[in-house]
Amino acid sequence: MSLTEVAKRAGVSTATVSRVLNQASVVRNSTRQRVMRAVSELNYHPNLHARSLAKGASRTIGMIASNLQNPFFFDIFRTLEADAHAHGYEVVAANTDYDAAHLVRSVRLMIGRRVAGLAVIVSEMNKDLISELAASKLRVVFYDVGTPCRTISNIRVNYRRGIERVVEYLHSLNHRRLAFVGHHAALGPLSEREKAFIETVSRYAPDTEWRTLATHDALEGGQQAAHEILSSGFNPTAIICVNDIMAVGVLREVRERGFRVPQDISVTGFDNIKLSEFAYPSLTTLHIPRDRIGHLAFSMLVPESARGKAPGREIVIEPELVLRDSTGPAARATA
Amino acid sequence: MSLTEVAKRAGVSTATVSRVLNQASVVRNSTRQRVMRAVSELNYHPNLHARSLAKGASRTIGMIASNLQNPFFFDIFRTLEADAHAHGYEVVAANTDYDAAHLVRSVRLMIGRRVAGLAVIVSEMNKDLISELAASKLRVVFYDVGTPCRTISNIRVNYRRGIERVVEYLHSLNHRRLAFVGHHAALGPLSEREKAFIETVSRYAPDTEWRTLATHDALEGGQQAAHEILSSGFNPTAIICVNDIMAVGVLREVRERGFRVPQDISVTGFDNIKLSEFAYPSLTTLHIPRDRIGHLAFSMLVPESARGKAPGREIVIEPELVLRDSTGPAARATA
């Protein structure tokens, strides 16, 4: 079923059918009716590939994320998609599972689809990818990676500041043995968060012992990390997690070991996803506004929506500390 | 940058370039080299729209879900995608948010993309949609809805059985005041689960008082439902939830009200997503094998992968009760 068949059936030219299907220009009402009838009788659905090939532009934008399973990424996706729909765009998302090869694959795919814009919200990164992307004249927005240029915009989070806030806060509560739970990621903001942790501790809390650990980004990852830490002989009074998901995993293991949170051990998250409020105990965490990131990404990608927001910008977001029930004064030192 | 330019640069015809790009037929090695070089020098990426238009077939399969945020759906997506990748397919997913209009929109979009197959994993349904889908000769697999035919396969879960198991289990623990927390959905399996609940109770536990309630499918939805139930004067000894996400929401509200789970109130979930193990207390729930569903969906959609699995089949999955810490004997009746 193609335009031609519809045209034949309606007794008009393909041009006319195309017109009614695109609400474009003027078509006599009776003609429109006839075409519409043919369309529904034939159960016709326009071939979108042919469409965007002919138009030379596709009305879809791409988003690539490290782990859509993590609500942090999904929340961004949601608002991006909402904005997109509001402007007549579709968004197609891809997952990389923190794998650089997978990232490259997805980027190629998106370019192949000739997306109108591409949001790359990932932690891992491939060296040549950025230049490859810069070379293609595709509009791109990176999260936490790359540098702005003519077609590339940037959104970053001031992790360092976020980590500082937690560390200072915990230090003020007399915590002197801290553990940091991160997750594996080739490069970028994760090790960045870890680096931020290490540097912050040595600057603001030099009297503090610490230790870091990385597993995979999931509930089980947090659980496993906590398991290793608690089995290591290093007895932290607080565990700082790279995100809320892992913190929930940590919470469980800590509880199973018979420790009370926060009386025995404090735990913190990062991102402030909805789940952090529903954890037990609810998580002290750092808020990162995913909706804002989603809106920003869209406006940087679709020029018609950007009120004076030229591409090639860089925006930095400051995390805010959210105090809940998973943190408290450090426990007295126990043998 | 098109095939033509690459061909020009490499000093060959477009046909040849196409050949090397598709690993097809024999191309002299030196020629191949030249083409490859031109490709990378030009930073060329084939236009996938043109490709699938010319080929008359796209190597992508579509999946439509009610709420990808809910790990139940996402887990299915993951295994579907893994299978797809293993066979050289891509999968593009869409979300409906339990909205029938949105569903119709997504289906049209998928047909427009000429996907090789479509998995529709939703609760809501539009009357004409099934016939529209049947009319298009697209291979489709429905979850919990529709009836098998030449191009349409079906996967369903025996909810009734699942609900029976929970109700009987709770009844055996002397629970006599049950609440059921569902979520809004125009039609289909949700109200089906609710119906199953009502019928099961009146058949297997006629001496039981009950009440049902529906909110939206999210942590907050569960919380809100619990809030309403606990404020209503109806004091259930157990709350049965339509899925794990909502159960976690319920858990929180129950806890905040000062009730202990399961000593004061038992809570059950459905699906057995990972989070159910990490909830506090861990959730008694019904296991539904998302990975199996994902594999099934793929094999029903892609004939080359189906070993004798003809389309038009219907498969029923039986939920299994998983006992954890959120359930226990009914509390003594309190004024």
Added chain:
DNA sequence: TTGAAAGCGCTACCAG
């Protein structure tokens, strides 16, 4: 082993 050319289904421009 390679090239020429006919489409794939749709849009858009130019006439009428």
Added chain:
DNA sequence: CTGGTAGCGCTTTCAA
């Protein structure tokens, strides 16, 4: 207001 038609970028015979 409507029709004819030249592409969009790629694949795929058919010949050479």
